[in-house]
Amino acid sequence: MTKLLITRNLPEEVLKAAKAVADVTVREDQSPMSVQEAAEMLQAYDVILPTLGDQFSAAAFGVAPNPRCKMLANFGVGYNHINVSAAQKAGVSVSNTPGAVTDATADIAMSLILMSCRRLGEGERMVRASAWDGWHPTQLLGMHIGGKTLGIIGMGRIGKAIARRAAAGFGMNVIFYNRSTVDAPEHGTQMPEISQVLGASDVVVLAVPATPQTHRLMNAERFAQMQSHAHLINIARGDVVDEAALVDALQSGQIAGAGLDVYEREPIVSEALLQMENVALLPHLGTAALEVRVDMGLMAVRNVAAHINGTALPNPVLP
Numbered sequence: 001m002t003k004l005l006i007t008r009n010l011p012e013e014v015l016k017a018a019k020a021v022a023d024v025t026v027r028e029d030q031s032p033m034s035v036q037e038a039a040e041m042l043q044a045y046d047v048i049l050p051t052l053g054d055q056f057s058a059a060a061f062g063v064a065p066n067p068r069c070k071m072l073a074n075f076g077v078g079y080n081h082i083n084v085s086a087a088q089k090a091g092v093s094v095s096n097t098p099g100a101v102t103d104a105t106a107d108i109a110m111s112l113i114l115m116s117c118r119r120l121g122e123g124e125r126m127v128r129a130s131a132w133d134g135w136h137p138t139q140l141l142g143m144h145i146g147g148k149t150l151g152i153i154g155m156g157r158i159g160k161a162i163a164r165r166a167a168a169g170f171g172m173n174v175i176f177y178n179r180s181t182v183d184a185p186e187h188g189t190q191m192p193e194i195s196q197v198l199g200a201s202d203v204v205v206l207a208v209p210a211t212p213q214t215h216r217l218m219n220a221e222r223f224a225q226m227q228s229h230a231h232l233i234n235i236a237r238g239d240v241v242d243e244a245a246l247v248d249a250l251q252s253g254q255i256a257g258a259g260l261d262v263y264e265r266e267p268i269v270s271e272a273l274l275q276m277e278n279v280a281l282l283p284h285l286g287t288a289a290l291e292v293r294v295d296m297g298l299m300a301v302r303n304v305a306a307h308i309n310g311t312a313l314p315n316p317v318l319p
């Protein structure tokens with residue numbers, strides 16, 4: 001029977017489905033796999049079901065150039081922790097879980113928009129500190145999002161789901177920047193330059209994948225293009241933002257606030273961000289709902305089953 005390693009514990013329903021198709025080992029450690037461990041596991045298992053942070057880098061495939069493992073069925077849509085070209089060269093196919101994550105992640109983007117613009121974290125901290133002296137008309141005044149301009153960087157599945165919520169649900173005007181032309185978008189107007197989106201938006205949301213092209217896409221120069229009352233929201237990946245430049249932009253008042261679900265060095269969050277009242281910080285909660293994690297897991301298992309049966313992968317990732 002195919003030996004399958006699942007690198008982090010998953011909901012029971014997913015483990016049951018996996019055990020129906022393979023001989024399953026669940027790794028007990030909750031931390032991401034190092035390059036060394038990834039290389040060792042590539043030699044020990046036929047299929048691996050990894051997740052974010054597991055270091056299937058070029059170096060891991062360098063240590064294991066002709067691995068026993070022939071498939072990585074990633075749990076998650078983002079696969080920036082896997083070097084897909086190196087995997088392909090080593091004869092390892094890769095799949096991911098697009099779609100299963102979309103709505104939940106867009107919901108967290110909207111939550112962060114509201115948390116940042118309406119100062120929800122500050123308010124909650126005030127109540128918990130027993131520092132609230134009662135309602136008054138000028139207390140904790142934030143920015144109303146209705147009628148404001150939302151700029152989305154990366155108009156893919158999640159970007160479109162955010163646009164739908166923001167436009168249809170909250171009455172925001174949506175503009176966006178995307179690498180390729182988006183034909184007939186349901187909501188929003190595509191701008192040819194990212195600077196046009198940054199300059200015109202009251203709120204900017206990052207929804208691009210982490211790639212060499214998007215690495216530190218938000219740098220000091222780009223923060224300088226944003227309006228001083230604007231907020232930056234990142235639900236993509238931490239390395240899409242130069243975190244030091246973000247701290248500078250917040251401290252100097254170049255932008256008004258930020259809402260972050262992802263960080264450059266997860267789970268480490270910079271001390272400067274932790275100290276700032278105008279930053280909403282979530283621990284990578286984008287898909288953290290039981291139904292969503294079950295859908296993601298079952299999708300990954302369907303890819304494993306297809307690999308075992310020798311049929312086309314439903315969700316292949318290509319270099």
Ligand SMILES: NC(=O)C1=CN([C@@H]2O[C@H](COP(=O)(O)OP(=O)(O)OC[C@H]3O[C@@H](n4cnc5c(N)ncnc54)[C@H](O)[C@@H]3O)[C@@H](O)[C@H]2O)C=CC1
Nearest residue numbers: 078101154155156157158178179208209213235236286287
């Ligand atoms: N916070 C969380 O828990 C989650 C984060 N994510 C992140 O969100 C990312 C996006 O997911 P999806 O929307 O499903 O992906 P997608 O592939 O549907 O959308 C990405 C969009 O970004 C565009 N894009 C790519 N490179 C670009 C560039 N250099 N400049 C401008 N646009 C560019 C693509 O054309 C595409 O339209 C994932 O790769 C993942 O890293 C995904 C799920 C949960």
Ligand SMILES: O=C(O)C(=O)CO
Nearest residue numbers: 076077078101286287
């Ligand atoms: O699917 C992804 O890429 C994630 O970040 C999981 O939350």
